[in-house]
Amino acid sequence: MTMTRNLIALSLAAGVALAALPAAAQQAESPAPPKLSWSFSGPFGMYDQAQLQRGFKIYREVCSNCHSMDFLSFRNLADPGGPGFSEAQAAAIAAEYKIKDVDDKGQPIERAGRPADYFPAPFPNAAAAAAANGVAPPDMSTLAKARTYSRGFPWFIFDMFTQYQEQGPDYIHGILTGYEDPPKDFKLPEGGHYNKYFPGHNIAMPQPLQDGQVTYDDGSPQTLAQYSKDVAAFLMWAAEPKLEQRHRIGFQVMIFLIVLSGLLYFTKKKVWHEVEAPREAAHGQDPAKTTL
Amino acid sequence: MSGHSTYQPQNKVMQWLETRLPIGGLIHSSFVAYPTPRNLNYWWTFGGILSFMLGVQIITGIVLAMHYTAHVDLAFRSVEMIMRDVNYGWLLRYVHATGASMFFLAVYIHMFRGIYYGSYKAPREVLWILGVIIYLLMMATGFMGYVLVWGQMSFWAATVITNLFSALPGIGEAIVTWLWGGYAVGNPTLNRFFSLHYLLPFVIAGVVVLHVWALHVAGQNNPTGIEPKSDKDTVPFTPYATAKDSFAIAVFCILFAWFVFYIPGYLGHADNYIPANPAVTPAEIVPEWYYLPFYAILRSIPNKLLGVLALFSSIGILAFLPWLDTSRVRSARYRPLFKQFFWLWVIACIGLGYLGSKPPEGAYVLISRIFTAYYFGFFIIILPLLGIFEKTKPLPNSISDSVLKAKA
Numbered sequence: 001m002t003m004t005r006n007l008i009a010l011s012l013a014a015g016v017a018l019a020a021l022p023a024a025a026q027q028a029e030s031p032a033p034p035k036l037s038w039s040f041s042g043p044f045g046m047y048d049q050a051q052l053q054r055g056f057k058i059y060r061e062v063c064s065n066c067h068s069m070d071f072l073s074f075r076n077l078a079d080p081g082g083p084g085f086s087e088a089q090a091a092a093i094a095a096e097y098k099i100k101d102v103d104d105k106g107q108p109i110e111r112a113g114r115p116a117d118y119f120p121a122p123f124p125n126a127a128a129a130a131a132a133n134g135v136a137p138p139d140m141s142t143l144a145k146a147r148t149y150s151r152g153f154p155w156f157i158f159d160m161f162t163q164y165q166e167q168g169p170d171y172i173h174g175i176l177t178g179y180e181d182p183p184k185d186f187k188l189p190e191g192g193h194y195n196k197y198f199p200g201h202n203i204a205m206p207q208p209l210q211d212g213q214v215t216y217d218d219g220s221p222q223t224l225a226q227y228s229k230d231v232a233a234f235l236m237w238a239a240e241p242k243l244e245q246r247h248r249i250g251f252q253v254m255i256f257l258i259v260l261s262g263l264l265y266f267t268k269k270k271v272w273h274e275v276e277a278p279r280e281a282a283h284g285q286d287p288a289k290t291t292l
Numbered sequence: 293m294s295g296h297s298t299y300q301p302q303n304k305v306m307q308w309l310e311t312r313l314p315i316g317g318l319i320h321s322s323f324v325a326y327p328t329p330r331n332l333n334y335w336w337t338f339g340g341i342l343s344f345m346l347g348v349q350i351i352t353g354i355v356l357a358m359h360y361t362a363h364v365d366l367a368f369r370s371v372e373m374i375m376r377d378v379n380y381g382w383l384l385r386y387v388h389a390t391g392a393s394m395f396f397l398a399v400y401i402h403m404f405r406g407i408y409y410g411s412y413k414a415p416r417e418v419l420w421i422l423g424v425i426i427y428l429l430m431m432a433t434g435f436m437g438y439v440l441v442w443g444q445m446s447f448w449a450a451t452v453i454t455n456l457f458s459a460l461p462g463i464g465e466a467i468v469t470w471l472w473g474g475y476a477v478g479n480p481t482l483n484r485f486f487s488l489h490y491l492l493p494f495v496i497a498g499v500v501v502l503h504v505w506a507l508h509v510a511g512q513n514n515p516t517g518i519e520p521k522s523d524k525d526t527v528p529f530t531p532y533a534t535a536k537d538s539f540a541i542a543v544f545c546i547l548f549a550w551f552v553f554y555i556p557g558y559l560g561h562a563d564n565y566i567p568a569n570p571a572v573t574p575a576e577i578v579p580e581w582y583y584l585p586f587y588a589i590l591r592s593i594p595n596k597l598l599g600v601l602a603l604f605s606s607i608g609i610l611a612f613l614p615w616l617d618t619s620r621v622r623s624a625r626y627r628p629l630f631k632q633f634f635w636l637w638v639i640a641c642i643g644l645g646y647l648g649s650k651p652p653e654g655a656y657v658l659i660s661r662i663f664t665a666y667y668f669g670f671f672i673i674i675l676p677l678l679g680i681f682e683k684t685k686p687l688p689n690s691i692s693d694s695v696l697k698a699k700a
Contacts, residue, residue, distance in 0.1 A: 043554055071372045138566070142372065145557060146565035153646070163554045168562070199575065239565070242375070242382040249383070250553025257546045264539040271535040275330055275527055 032149055033174025033197045036229060038166050040236060043251065046244050047237050050218055052083035055234020058214050058227055063140060066133055066205075068121035071141035072238055075115040081244035082237060091115050134191055135204040144168035144232065144239040149197070168239070169232035171197065176228035179207040298325055322508055327526035328533045329514035331695050335405040336512070337540030338398050340533075344541050345395040346500065350493050352388040353437075360440065362486035364479045367442035368567040386556040392434050393559045394548050396582035399427060407613070408634055410622030411513040417614040419506040424611045426499050431583070431607075433492040436485040438580055443564030448577045450477045450485070456590075459597040476570065516694050517622025518687055525691035576651060584648030585641050589667065591652040592660035602664070609671050616671050618679025626685040630678055637670045 039048040056077070059069070074094035077085040085093070094113035097120055103109045113120075123129035129136040138146070148167040151159060158164075174197035182194035182201070192202040209227045216222055220230075237243070299320035301307045310316050359378050361370040374381035403423070406412060412420035439450045454471050458464040473480030511520065520526045527533075551558065559581060563574050579587050589606050593599035609616075624631040640663040647660045688694035 071369065071376065076376075142565040146562050148562035160555065160558060165555055165557055246382060246386075246553055246556075250549065253549050253553060254546070257542060257549055261539065261542040261546060264535070264542050268535040268539045271531045275532065 030149070030197050030199055030201065032151075033170050033178070035164075035170055036166075036173060038169060038233065038236075040233070040243055041166050042163060043247060045247060047081065047083075048233065049082075049084035050220075051230050051233045052237050053085070054216055054218070054220060054226075055230040055232070055237075056083055057216070058209070058231040059140070059234055061214055062208055063231065064119070064122060066122055066129070066137040067140045067143075068123070068129075068137075069119045069140040069238060070121065071118070071139075073116060073118045074113060076241060078115070079241060082241060083234070087115065133204065137205065140235060140238060142239045144172060144235040146239075147171045149174075166236070169236045172232040172235060173228045175203070176209055176231070177224060322504070322529075323534075324528065324530040326508060326529040327520065327523075328512055328529050329520055329525060329691055330527045330532075331514050331516065331691050332512065332533075332536075333515055334536075334540060335401065335408075336514075337537050338402040338405065339507075340537035341398045341541055341544050342395070342402060343500065344544075345391060345398055346493070346497060349388060349391050349395060350497070352384050352391065353490070353493065356384055356388055357490060360486075362440065362483050364442065364482055364568070367440065367482060371441055383552070386552045388437075390548065390551045390556060390559060392437060393551070393580070393582065394544070395430065396434065398544070399430060400582070403427070403610075404638060406513075408624045408631075409513055409515060410517050410617065410619075410624070412614045413617065413622050414614070416506075416510045416513065419503065419510055420614055421611050422499055422503040422506055424607075426496055426503060427610075428607065429492055429496045429499065433489060433496065434580065434582065436489040436492075438564075439482065439485050440489060441564055442482065442568045444566040444568055444572070444574050445561045445564040445577070447477060447568035447570065448574055449579055450481060452577055453579075454481075456600045456603070459600045461597065513622065514691060515623060515625060516688055516691055517626070518691065521690045522692075578649055581645065581649070584646070585644035585667075586648070588644040588648035588660045589664045591648070592657060592664045602668075606667060609668070613671065613675075617675045619675075619682060619684070620679070621684045621687065626687055627678070627682060628685065629682045633670060633674050633678070636666065640666045640670075 038045065039051065040046060074090050074097075075087075076090075077083055077093060078087045078090040091114070094115050094117060097113035097117070098110045099113045099117050099120060101109055101111050121129075123132060123136075126136045145168055149171050151164075151167070175195060178195045178197040180194060180196055182188050186194065186201065188194055189202055192204065193206050194201055195203040209224055209231075211224050212222050214222065214227060216226075220226055240246075299310070299314075299317040301310050301316055306316055356374065359370065359374045359381065361367060371385070374385050376382075378384070406420065406423070435449070435453060439446045454468055454477065457467045457471065460467065469475060471481070472478065473484060514520075561578060561580075578584075586603050586606055590599045590603040593602050619627060619630065621627055624634055644660065644663045644667065647656050647663070650656045652660075688697065
């Protein structure tokens with residue numbers, strides 16, 4: 001017993017030592033962005049169509065001036081589990097874009113967009129994007145899954161059970177609302193902008209959104225906080241367009257597996273009954289002296 | 293132990309086949325009549341779980357390969373198109389990516405179980421070594437599969453891991469160039485990784501057949517570590533083991549589905565959703581979680597060559613386990629000291645896993661070194677000495693004796 005107790009004490013000590021480590025290492029890092037509540041979080045989470053439409057408006061009027069979104073096409077706007085535009089609306093949106101193509105004679109032309117076209121990039125290539133912006137702005141197709149922040153021990157373990165999967169949108173919302181004046185002792189390099197939540201605080205992108213910048217038609221508050229949340233939700237959909245289908249099928253699969261496991265458990269119980277509780281024992285005989 | 297076949301086909305066609313190719317008898321003696329110790333606990337179901345996972349990975353992988361394009365300019369996009377445009381492509385990909393993690397989780401439990409109950413000891417040395425070979429093949433396959441996504445972490449993991457060989461004196465650089473098929477990780481590298489990633493799972497399946505064959509020759513170990521002595525100690529594989537394994541696989545699938553449907557991003561790294569860019573090094577290069585303990589061992593040693601040697605030895609040493617452990621008692625149940633050192637070793641492995649995800653600086657390095665020393669010390673000092681000095685507990689007379697005692 002002493003040995004077991006020693007062992008438990010040792011492992012506890014090791015655990016505490018490990019847990020204490022990140023505290024020292026994290027001081028230099030950025031603060032964690034606030035955790036927001038998202039309609040798409042949790043096992044039954046679904047996108048808020050109105051929010052995705054507002055987010056798309058911000059993407060279209062602000063973000064898309066510098067950021068590409070290569071993997072999304074106009075038809076995706078009418079896909080189930082998305083912003084909920086009708087096919088006609090998606091086609092109308094596509095028609096407002098100019099798409100580079102070649103005509104029957106092989107001559108380069110610009111034509112109106114069609115639902116099957118992908119969102120055109122604002123710059124012809126990465127070098128042009130970098131020349132215009134200092135740094136090439138990242139593509140937005142997978143951005144909400146490509147950005148995160150360190151959760152640290154022990155939070156990353158709890159995240160497994162709480163299903164926290166929204167680090168990306170939380171981080172994007174944090175960045176969009178995290179612009180502020182640099183502290184006095186912070187030396188901001190030329191062309192940089194101070195952002196509370198950006199690793200190293202020096203971000204190339206100037207503050208993209210201000211209060212009142214984009215007009216909402218549905219009466220939602222036209223504030224930076226609302227804009228940031230809406231565009232982060234939109235980017236989450238852009239990165240994970242099949243989330244609703246995943247949650248729906250996931251629930252069905254879970255129910256199926258739990259029922260199946262239950263049935264298999266009782267099957268196993270029945271099969272093993274003779275081995276685990278020999279009937280000789282029940283009759284007060286010594287099972288070692290009989291055969292199974 | 294595999295015994296003679298008692299298979300008597302009733303069906304005329306099967307009788308005809310049996311006299312020409314006794315495959316029915318082979319299956320019957322291996323998976324029906326095969327005697328398994330009656331006292332196996334649920335840790336013994338991970339063999340079945342692993343076979344199931346290998347099947348899942350091969351089936352989802354074959355379908356994914358129908359949609360994937362192994363080219364540096366197209367690979368990342370083709371993966372995203374699988375996620376977006378292929379019917380249930382997101383499901384195939386998340387099952388395959390999460391499945392790799394589940395496969396490793398199961399193999400680690402399987403290995404810990406083997407070590408705890410001394411399943412590697414005579415006459416099961418070959419069985420154990422075949423298992424180590426399967427594990428090595430899994431590591432290579434998993435690594436190459438991760439590279440196929442061609443995100444930032446794919447590219448830089450490929451660069452770091454292949455560069456390990458450059459530490460070898462004299463021939464190192466030439467080996468790395470040969471592995472890459474060029475002077476940097478590029479299109480030839482991606483293509484050969486795809487080819488090998490498709491090939492190796494079938495090699496694994498082949499070694500699994502040998503593993504199961506060796507298992508059926510030596511018979512399964514069991515929690516007491518003593519061999520079955522009579523029919524009372526065993527039950528036939530079907531229905532007993534099949535029923536128990538089926539239940540365990542279903543429960544394991546619940547865990548699997550939790551990750552696939554609710555937290556598919558949890559086990560991956562966000563940087564792998566950024567397309568590979570040879571011009572930009574990520575802030576930190578971290579392998580998948582199942583390689584982290586070995587990554588920590590590599591980085592705990594300041595000399596590159598010694599670090600690489602330590603990395604390979606940490607896996608290679610497992611093959612020598614049957615001879616490093618000098619104790620004649622198999623199961624930790626009757627080895628009070630071994631049991632404690634074993635759990636400390638598990639803590640060291642998990643601790644190294646955590647440290648592998650942390651930057652190699654300050655206290656992290658120091659603790660990595662302590663755990664690395666313990667990891668190797670467990671094999672080359674503790675295990676050989678324990679066999680000599682440890683006072684083991686008395687073994688039960690037979691498996692059925694121990695089962696009945698436990699009930700009384």
